[in-house]
Amino acid sequence: MKALHDFVKKFEPAKENKIAHTTYDAFYTFLFQPDSVTVDGTHIKDGMDLKRLMVQVVLALQLLYVFGTWNIGHQHFIALGLHSGLLEGFLLKVVYGLIQVLPIFIVTHVVGLGIEFLYAAKNGHSVEEGFLVSGALIPLIMPPDIPLLWLAVAIAFAVVLGKEAFGGTGMNIWNVALLARVFIFFAYPTTISGDEVWVSGIEKIGTEYYAASYNFAHHAFDAVSGIFGYTQFGLGGQAVVDGWTGATPLGIAAKEGWSGVEAVYTESQIFWGTIPGSIGESSVPLIVVGMIFLIVTRIASYRVIFGGLIGFMVAALMMNAIAPAELTAETPGIFKFMAIHPLRQMAMGSFLFAITFMATDPVSSADTPMGKWIYGFLIAFIGLIIRVMNPAYPEGWMLSILLMNTFAPLIDHYVYEANMKRRAKRTHAMAKQRDEIITKRGEMEVFDEDSEYKAVGNAGGY
Template sequence: MKALKKALDNLRPTFSKGGKLEKLHWVWDANETFLFTPGHATQRGAHIRDGIDLKRTMFMVILAMVPCLLFGMWNVGHQHFLALGEYTALGEGFWQKFGFGALKVLPIVVVSYAVGLGIEFVFCSINKHPIQEGFLVSGMLIPLVMPVDVPLWMVAVGTAFAVVIGKEVFGGTGMNVLNVALTARAFLFFAYPTMMSGDKVWVNTSTADGQAVVDGFSGATSLGLAATGNAGQVTSLMDSFWGFEAGSIGETSAFACLLGAALLLFTGIGSWRIMFSVFLGGLTMAGIFNLVGPGLGNEYMQIPVLHQLMLGSFMFGLVFMATDPVTAAQTDTGKWIYGFFIGLLAILIRVVNPAYPEGMMLAILFMNVMAPLIDHYVVQANIKRRMKRAALAA
């Protein structure tokens, strides 16, 4: 590391003001900041020092997503070989499954980072402001919410749209209104619906010589089955908890999401208020459906409450999307309201809307828009309460 630091120091004059590559100063600065603690010193004002900066915060979030990424790679391979009737037992062909999944998932990750960071570098060079580390997290989230068979050009288009329209237009990291990764997914979902939904996009069914997809294989997710009136065919509660089912690359395993949640809560990066309130909102809506479902004869409504919360992207959205500190509510009371309605709307959209069997994406994006309004009314309520106390004291 000392040799690398020395090499960067030698290159500093080239990228500094008056150097040959002065216009690329912010690109060089971003790489130095990412690799080492920046040597910038504040000049005036009151300063509060902390042991964690934005770079380390983003690194911890990425670390929290590693279980979802690794399990997603294995599950992509597992679902592929299930479709071919090979290595059908969970313990069989572990490395074959993981290797196949890695070959499918890693290119998506590379394209996401290459396109997103490339656009960030361009904007920072034009606007002459430092590159923030915000996309380090978004660049990992985008692949995890994609189906395995998504074309790489679509990943590039979705990432470009999310970075330019979803973030840079609003001023960059910390200024965006909508979650960047969900903006990418929503854009692709509405622009290319046949390639982002249905039963054919969740499992890779490519075959080599001598291989064939087993008879009767559909590729439908548990939520897809439930939405078409086949709620009795969804995976078991334990399989849903562990993630042994078809779905987006990193969203199927509630267990992997909980491992990430534990790290985010331990480090204080994730908001426990939002996580708990999202879970409470989903629990409430699923419980209401359980009460009215038998009378309506709706099997989807009768899926047990806990099982309902283990399906689809509910747990992934709860841990990694709803807790985005930029797009979530900022006040403590606002976080409870914000999270509760995300959980409520996610299950409501999932069960009631026949056209879209998963509601987490739409619920979070809708509440992203509502978060500033929620905070406004919470603050106004606090002001009125304090004015009343002041009036009584006078």
């Protein structure tokens, strides 16, 4: 290892060459852990620097990338009435998903890391590692058909105005990945919320849906797969199957409740995530695996996650209590949405993904232990209210997390204030108790002296 370290060190450029040295430093710190530790003081001494801590989160997301890549292709071919089985056309689905995911992933990191490099070179410091997680999260929270130009603009907005403007990694008050998502949503609301955006390669022409023609990447795969006799994409452009809808379960539930969702998707599909939606937010089991990994490794705060689970259940049960006992065709959609069982509400949409990977961001969340419980609780409670009550946006975690990012310092402030008042009260009570003990001790001493005098007087015959 020392030989490799010495070999890499030979290529270190002069610090005067800011861009070259910044680039070298980024790769050097990625390959090797810090070579210095705190000698004095109470700091913990280990090799887990910020970059390696961020890598743990990226590792927890890998199963979602694999599943999301396959699901993009799966949803595309279901729309065409082809390869409807989970394993049918497996290679074709994965390749189709890769063709969609890789450009999103590459644009995300080229733009985001490019801006990070420019700011680091300009300011003469090392490349900050915060974008490792943001760059891994952003592709997973985007629709598979997101235009790459919109994505690039959204990432530039999030990194420059949401992060670098505040001083860089560790200084931002909002989650960077969510800022990119919220920019896309509010800049292009009608397109980003349409049914066709959630299933890749499907376009709405008039009142009909059609598959877009395949590009050179698909045809290149066909040329290679033809040699080995694998299934091919073909030319594309055909109409989708009758009755197909690209609507997500949440989009249906907002209008028709659970009965409408059941008419299109099974509970198994919703649980495993084989439904339209953002690339990596749908599979409950894989998200739970990532959640357990982050909690066990202590990368994420269990207080935020469990606080969110409690807040979600409280809000869902309150809505169940408000909803009418019997639902009819004339019942407004909002009451049908309220009546959905809490566990079904939790399985739909991106709540588990948001509370695990977004809300636990240590920079933008609350810092105090009690503040984390309150922070997670309010994210879930407010988010579910936004999901159900807002007819224009049947999901709420993006807005609720950004809102609570804003109020996280205020939550910590009141937690600190409550702790100080409690300690002051306890100190005052202890001081009062001490004074009472001293007073009683003084009275007992006086009593003992009087008793002694009386005893001496009686002995002398007085």
